[in-house]
Amino acid sequence: MGYLAAGILLAVCAVLLTVLLCMKLQIRKMREELSRNLDPAYNRQITVTLLDRSLSRLAAEINRSLDYQRQLKRDTVRAEHDLRQSVSDIAHDLRTPMTVIKGNLQLLSEETQLSPRGREYLSICREKADDLKNMADTFFELSVLESDDVSVQLRNVNLTKLLMQFLADSEAAIRLHGLEPEIIFPEKTVCIRADEQMLLRMLGNILNNILKYAEDTFRLEVRQEAESCTVSFSNAVSAEQMPDPKRIFERSYRADAARTGGSAGLGLFIVRLLAEKQGAAVSASAENSILTLTMQFRTAGSTGGF
Numbered sequence: 001m002g003y004l005a006a007g008i009l010l011a012v013c014a015v016l017l018t019v020l021l022c023m024k025l026q027i028r029k030m031r032e033e034l035s036r037n038l039d040p041a042y043n044r045q046i047t048v049t050l051l052d053r054s055l056s057r058l059a060a061e062i063n064r065s066l067d068y069q070r071q072l073k074r075d076t077v078r079a080e081h082d083l084r085q086s087v088s089d090i091a092h093d094l095r096t097p098m099t100v101i102k103g104n105l106q107l108l109s110e111e112t113q114l115s116p117r118g119r120e121y122l123s124i125c126r127e128k129a130d131d132l133k134n135m136a137d138t139f140f141e142l143s144v145l146e147s148d149d150v151s152v153q154l155r156n157v158n159l160t161k162l163l164m165q166f167l168a169d170s171e172a173a174i175r176l177h178g179l180e181p182e183i184i185f186p187e188k189t190v191c192i193r194a195d196e197q198m199l200l201r202m203l204g205n206i207l208n209n210i211l212k213y214a215e216d217t218f219r220l221e222v223r224q225e226a227e228s229c230t231v232s233f234s235n236a237v238s239a240e241q242m243p244d245p246k247r248i249f250e251r252s253y254r255a256d257a258a259r260t261g262g263s264a265g266l267g268l269f270i271v272r273l274l275a276e277k278q279g280a281a282v283s284a285s286a287e288n289s290i291l292t293l294t295m296q297f298r299t300a301g302s303t304g305g306f
Helices: 002-036 053-109 116-145 159-169 171-176 196-213 267-277
Strands: 155-158 180-184 191-194 217-224 228-236 281-287 290-298
Touching: 002 053, 053 116, 116 267, 155 159, 155 196, 159 171, 159 191, 159 196, 159 217, 159 228, 171 196, 191 196, 191 290, 196 228, 196 267, 196 290, 267 281, 267 290
Parallel strands: 180 217
Antiparallel strands: 155 191, 217 228, 228 290, 281 290
């Protein structure tokens, strides 16, 4: 009898061990399926091969949760698309009346019967109309950039020549703000892979940021490495206006949330979007009251990325 009991006990232990191993294997497979479901392209439910009521109920609850999350993602994508479309439509609808308003204000400025006070009011109206039109144009551009319809034409761009031409075209605005640029270029001509129009837009937005905050001077430095090139803009910023370098490229981020003016706070966010469209990278750093914005591009002929 003792041997029989021992045999039965061993058999029971073997069965329990087998069931335990099967449950561990099933749980491992469920965990792997959950990991795969993190990929948006993967769309399968958790299945249970082991006849266990508790595991089956767990799998059913997990599947319900996955279905709910997928539906939330679809709703979020749809809502974001609708929001972008609404912003685009509103911005587009605003551009036409703003153009008419600006035209009428221009005609009114040619009126000779206006009093000095009237001309002062007219000047304010023209300035605010320009601000509104710039914001409408910015929102319209942003809605286009965030869509998948933007065509990117990556070509070999002579960066040295493009920067020199950009600085020459911007000289009047730079001088008007009383700034003296310090320019540092490599001895040899630098060529990068970029979309020229997108690059010019990035440079324009960064320069606008410099014109708002820089005092006396700013520094433009180009550095070339084996397969990459960095373009850095540095300028002094007061402690009150110094932004958070980690957030400066976020949508609508402002160092001074109370600041008003003709800006939607989207200029550097658009710079980031344009960089991503071209496979480039942007970053920011702050040290000793000096803010540095850096763009990094692949050099012509390189195959790497960032």
